[in-house]
Amino acid sequence: MTHGTTQTSESQTVDETIHYVYKNGDKAADDYQATPLNFTRTVTTDKVTGDKSYGDWVAANGTSFASVTSPTIKGYTPDQAQIDTITGITADSADIEKTVTYVANKEAAKVTYIDDTTGKTLSSQDLSGDYGTTDSYRTADSIKGYEDQGYELVSDNYPTKGVVYNQDGTVQSFEVHLTHGTTPVGPNNPQTPGTPINPDNPDGPKWPEGTDKSSLTQTVIRTVNYLDKQTGKVVAKQITEQVTYNRTAIVDKVTGQIIGYSTTGGDTVDQTDGDKAWTAVDNKSDWDSVTSPDLSSKGYLAPDLATVAQQTVTPGDKDVTVNVYYDHDVVPVNPTNPQTPGTPINPDNPDGPKWPEGTDKSSLTQTVIRTVNYLDKQTGKVVAKQITEQVTYNRTAIVDKVTGQIIGYSTTGGDTVDQTDGDKAWTAVDNKSDWDSVTSPDLSSKGYLAPDLATVAQQTVTPGDKDVTVNVYYDHDVVPVNPTNPQTPGTPINPDDPDSPKWPAGTDKNSLTTDVHQTIHYQYGDGSQAAPDKTDSTTFDHQVEIDKVTGEIVKDDGWTAENGKTSFDSKNSPVIPGYTASKPASDSVDGLTQDSKDNVQTIVYTKNPATDNNGGTEPNQPGKPGNGTDTGNPSSNQPGNPSQPSNATNNGVINTSTNTGSKVNNGAVNSPELPQTGENNSQSQTMSFIGILLAMFGSLLGFLGIKKRRND
Structure with missing residues (x-):
């Protein structure tokens, strides 16, 4: 058995499209669409298996596209004049698509610039551009350039x-038509030859x-x-007369040439x-007299010429100069008619020559x-009336009244040099030509010494x-003042001149001498006098030097101790039986000055203790010599309880000196031993006596030392 089949057909189309555009992509013309090419084939299908088999493609209306001429567009040119024939098209071929681009044609224009004065072409400008566009070129710039060269615009038909x-x-x-511009140039608008007629166009025509x-x-x-006449200088305002002729030149602004003249001053x-174009200004053609x-x-x-005559002037005549001369006058000037330099010689002519x-x-x-x-030699101040002497000489000057200068002198006082x-030219007045001698005054009454120049x-x-x-200088006289010649402050130094300087403070005797005193008191413990006071003193003298002119102290010679005494010697304390002095001698005082205070010393006497039968001592109540009395105070006689002086200070010595600058020697004295050693009274007295001798010996050595210093 065979499988059954069925047959069908299928088709395929191939297209051609042509686009027409401008360079910028815009549509230039309608697209061209070719008649499509069609292809068919047979398809056999197995009814049992469903498998298919195909036959060959068969072109229904050819296998090629014919050539296509590009359409014409005014002002444009296609990049392809035609699309050529396309062959070998099969059912498997893709659709065909072509593009034709149109480019604008280049167009041209020309602008010609013409000199109408000469008929010549000045320049031309070739222009070009794409069809349909507008050229950016304008004639204005070129016209401006020609105008800068002196042209004037006649016409311009460029759009x-x-x-x-x-x-x-x-x-x-x-065409652009131009003509030569002209300009009149006269005295009122003269130019500079060689410079541009148009300053904005330095390379353009120049003024001729x-x-x-x-x-x-x-x-x-x-x-x-x-x-x-003498100096040739101008003496009066110059007179100038003028005749002016003008003419107007007409200049071609393109060629920079003078093309003629205008006698009317026009263009x-x-x-x-x-030479024939000159015209007299204001019709004036002569100089007046x-x-x-x-x-x-x-x-x-x-002057040598009273009048300068009238004269006719023609174009081309030369300038003329006429000089008129004036001579000078002179005048004498002397001390009886002196002048003020700088003021007018003639008062009625303030601008004229000056003296x-x-x-x-x-x-x-x-x-x-x-x-x-x-x-005054020291201060430079005037101390006596000034003296002036003089000698005078005169002369006469001869003055030129024109130049205001002295041309010489007259020794006779006349007007001839x-x-x-x-x-x-000087002559002495009254024939006196010297200064007399002058004697310097005596000013001793004012406190001055003799002058340094007597005459x-x-x-x-x-x-x-x-x-x-x-x-002439006067120096001050100086006088010493001391205790031997004291003065009274406030009274005149020169009694004959109550207005003369006064003696200053510090010149009275109290200011020139002072004393320093010493007093030594001898007292018992109760303050009563044990022996008469001893006194001493020294005197200091002061000397100053007084300026008799100023009344001032100009030098202080200082203070001096009389006989050189500047110390108080040590003085032995008196011996009082039964008593012991707090010091065997007073303190010596050195370095006394005028400023030292009085020196006061107090030496206190203490009663010696009594001696018992056993060789010991018992303290006794202090008392005065010869009183032989006992205080009746048994406690005072107890061993180990010595009686104390009532006013014992500084180890039993009272020294009230407040001396300034002086030195008190041996100011400290050991406290006296109380009877606790079992020494008998004679031993105590012996010790006291030895102490007194030592004090006297020390005072003697001090006195010899002071004497030696004074002798030195």
């Missing part, structure tokens, strides 16, 4: 907004020769000078000959002065000598 490239294959032409002011205006001047050429001024107020005589230096009185009379000053050297000598004075100052 204001630029040429539009809408004429495919055609060169569009445009003949456009500067000196080429466009011609002023012919007559100058009248009024001069000093149109009416004269090509420059001029009268010379009167300068007598300035010191001048009449010169050397015409004032101080320049015509010379007084030389000697001044004698009497001065007979001496040109001013230093030799200021006579002296001859010559012109030109300087003033002289002589200082």
Whole structure:
């Protein structure tokens, strides 16, 4: 058995599409769609198994696409003129898709710049651009460039907004017509030849020769000078007269050339000959006559030319100078008619010549002065009336009234120069040419010594000598004051002159001498006098030196002890039987000065203890010599309880000295031993006696030492 089959057919289509676009991708034309190519084949299917078998593809309408010409678009060119035939298409071929791109055609334009004055083409500008676009080129910049060169615009048919490239294959032409600009140049707007006519175009046309002011205006001047005949200097305001001719040049601003002149001052050429183009300003063509001024107020005589005549002037004439001369006048000036330098010689002419230096009185009379000053040598102050002496010399100056200068001198006082050297023109007044001698005053009554210059000598004075100052100095007299010649402060140092300086404080006797005293008291313990006081003293003298002019102490010679005594010797204490002195001798005091206080010392006497029958001692109540009395106080006689002096200080010595600067020797004395050793009374007395001898011996040594120091 065979399987049964069924047959069917299937088809396949292949398309061709062509796109037409501009370069920017925009659609340029409708797409081309070709007739599709169709293919079919037979499909046999096994009814039992379902397997299929295929027959060959068969083209229904061919196996190729015909060539296609690209459409024409004005102003554009396709990158492919046609799409060529495509063959070999099968059922398995993919659809075909092609793109044709259109590029704008390059179009052209031309702008020509024409000089209408010369008919020549100045320049041309070739332009190009894509079809359908507008060119960015504008003629304004080029026109401005030509205007900077002196051109003026006549016409311009180039589109204001630029040429539009809408004429495919055609060169569009445009013209800009220009003409030469001209400008009048006259005296009121002269130029500088060689500089740009247009400052904004330094490389453009330049102003030609003949456009500067000196080429466009011609002023012919007559100058009248009024001069000093002697110096040639101007003496009066210069007079200038002028005749002016002007002309106007017409300049081609393109070529920078003068093309002619305008005699009316306009911008149109009416004269090509420059020499004939001049016109007189204000129709004035002559110089007027001029009268010379009167300068007598300035010191001048009449001029050599009274009037300068009238004169006609033509273009091309040269300037003329006329000099008119004036001579000088002179005047004498002396001490009787001195002047003030700098003021006008003629008061009615404040701007005229001035009186010169050397015409004032101080320049015509010379007084030389000697001044004698009497001065305090120490302070420099005046101590007596100043003395002045003088010698005077005079002279007469001859002054030029024009120059205001001294031209010489007259030794006779006239107006004729007979001496040109001013230093030799002086004459002494009253023929007196010296200073007399002057004796210095005696000022001893004012406290001064003799001056350092007793007489200021006579002296001859010559012109030109300087003033002289002589200082005579007086020194102060000084007087010593001491206790031998004390003074009374506040009274005149010079009794004959109650207004003279006064004696100062410190010159009275109390201020010049002082005493220092010593007192030594001898007392019992109860303060009663044991022996008469011993006294001593020394005197200090003071000397000062007084300035008799100022009344001041100028030197302090210090204090001096009379006989050189500056100490108090030690003095032996008196011996009182039955008593022992607290010190065998007073303390010596050294280094006394005028400032030392009085020295007071007190020596206290203590009653000696009684001697018992056993050789011992018993204390007794202190008492006065010869009283033989007992105090009745048994406790005072107990061993180990010695009686104490009632006012014993400083080991039984009372020293009340408050001496300043002095030294008290042996100021400390050992306390006396109380009778506790069993020594008998004779031993105690012996010891006291030995102590007194030692004190006397020490005082003697001190006295010899002081004497030796004084002798030294």
